Amino acid sequence: MPFNTQLTRALGIRVPVVQGGMQWVGYAELASAVSNAGGLGILTALTQPTPEDLRKEIRRCRQMTKNPFGVNLTLLPALVPPDYAAYAQVIIDEGVKIVETAGNSPGPVIKQLKAANTIILHKCTTIRHAQSAVKMGVDFLSIDGFECAGHVGETDITNFILLSRARQSLGGVPFIASGGFADGQGLAAALALGACGINMGTRFMCTVEAPIHQNIKQAIVDADETDTELVLRRWRNTSRLFANKVAKAAVKVEKESPTGKFEEVAEYVSGKRGRQVFLNGDKDFGVWTAGQVMGLIHDIPTCDALLKRIEVEATETLRSNQNLFVQEGDQPVGPSGTVGKNTNNPGAEIWGVGKSKL
Numbered sequence: 001m002p003f004n005t006q007l008t009r010a011l012g013i014r015v016p017v018v019q020g021g022m023q024w025v026g027y028a029e030l031a032s033a034v035s036n037a038g039g040l041g042i043l044t045a046l047t048q049p050t051p052e053d054l055r056k057e058i059r060r061c062r063q064m065t066k067n068p069f070g071v072n073l074t075l076l077p078a079l080v081p082p083d084y085a086a087y088a089q090v091i092i093d094e095g096v097k098i099v100e101t102a103g104n105s106p107g108p109v110i111k112q113l114k115a116a117n118t119i120i121l122h123k124c125t126t127i128r129h130a131q132s133a134v135k136m137g138v139d140f141l142s143i144d145g146f147e148c149a150g151h152v153g154e155t156d157i158t159n160f161i162l163l164s165r166a167r168q169s170l171g172g173v174p175f176i177a178s179g180g181f182a183d184g185q186g187l188a189a190a191l192a193l194g195a196c197g198i199n200m201g202t203r204f205m206c207t208v209e210a211p212i213h214q215n216i217k218q219a220i221v222d223a224d225e226t227d228t229e230l231v232l233r234r235w236r237n238t239s240r241l242f243a244n245k246v247a248k249a250a251v252k253v254e255k256e257s258p259t260g261k262f263e264e265v266a267e268y269v270s271g272k273r274g275r276q277v278f279l280n281g282d283k284d285f286g287v288w289t290a291g292q293v294m295g296l297i298h299d300i301p302t303c304d305a306l307l308k309r310i311e312v313e314a315t316e317t318l319r320s321n322q323n324l325f326v327q328e329g330d331q332p333v334g335p336s337g338t339v340g341k342n343t344n345n346p347g348a349e350i351w352g353v354g355k356s357k358l
């Protein structure tokens with residue numbers, strides 16, 4: 001059954017699941033597969049070397065799906081920043097109506113995109129930044145908890161707090177939950193906390209259509225929630241990465257260097273080597289981004305199978321939760337139809353409600 005949330009209505013999608021921008025992963029193959037499956041697929045603008053390449057990628061994606069898709073524009077500190085205005089102009093000229101913005105000082109880009117009636121989902125890791133983005137006129141916030149892959153920010157607040165803070169303090173501006181989501185139970189929980197959808201990164205990396213080496217998908221399946229490292233905290237640019245040999249070496253230098261010079265870790269955290277990982281399948285070749293949600297990922301489905309599964313799980317979770325309360329005065333009915341205590345489970349009688357917890 002299609003969902004009916006502010007996100008699905010505004011974006012014209014069936015399942016309230018967004019595939020977040022992913023450097024060196026967010027190509028047309030993945031974005032179109034997610035959109036074809038009923039979610040919102042997103043191309044990553046800076047994965048394309050020039051604005052003109054982004055134009056070609058948008059056109060390629062449009063040939064692969066008739067459904068809406070978006071573009072991610074990430075504004076990160078750089079010695080020579082990309083021409084963000086030119087990338088934004090291509091997005092506008094190509095008629096893409098949905099953009100995920102992320103990173104520092106997005107004001108001018110948001111203004112440019114809003115002037116062209118673009119729907120903006122702005123991703124941020126603090127309520128303070130979310131409130132600033134609201135003032136800039138964004139349409140949705142994408143609230144990225146500390147669990148997330150990539151830039152986690154510097155405040156280390158996980159989604160249980162962040163999402164309820166968003167519900168309480170964004171003046172009703174709709175938000176989606178990002179970071180740590182992989183299944184329909186997670187979607188149901190996010191909806192219960194007030195979000196109108198979820199954003200997933202790592203989970204979508206581990207799908208058939210993600211254009212990265214099979215070994216890396218398998219590394220995600222084999223990993224658990226403890227297999228990430230936080231790097232670059234010393235320079236207040238903290239990123240959550242897959243805990244491979246290079247990330248661990250970078251953390252060691254970061255913690256032990258008496259100088260605190262960024263040049264000492266620069267070679268470890270080089271994006272160029274990270275990009276090669278996705279192509280050559282050697283998980284230790286360079287650093288690459290992944291989130292704690294790896295602990296919840298056990299397979300490599302197609303995007304279609306994944307979104308169908310999430311839809312069923314979320315629907316069943318939301319429905320079955322209705323059995324968790326009864327009319328005042330009614331006897332509670334257990335799963336096997338028994339009233340009061342569950343006779344299929346003798347342990348429940350011995351250690352049931354009201355008994356000591358040992």
Ligand SMILES: Cc1cc2nc3c(=O)[nH]c(=O)nc-3n(C[C@H](O)[C@H](O)[C@H](O)COP(=O)(O)O)c2cc1C
Nearest residue numbers: 020021022023102148149179180200201202289291
């Ligand atoms: C490989 C990879 C690359 C990413 N690159 C970007 C990026 O360029 N821009 C961005 O805004 N977010 C980026 N992200 C973050 C995702 O869009 C998303 O916010 C995050 O993955 C959510 O956490 P999750 O992995 O627990 O689902 C990246 C994530 C991954 C896994």
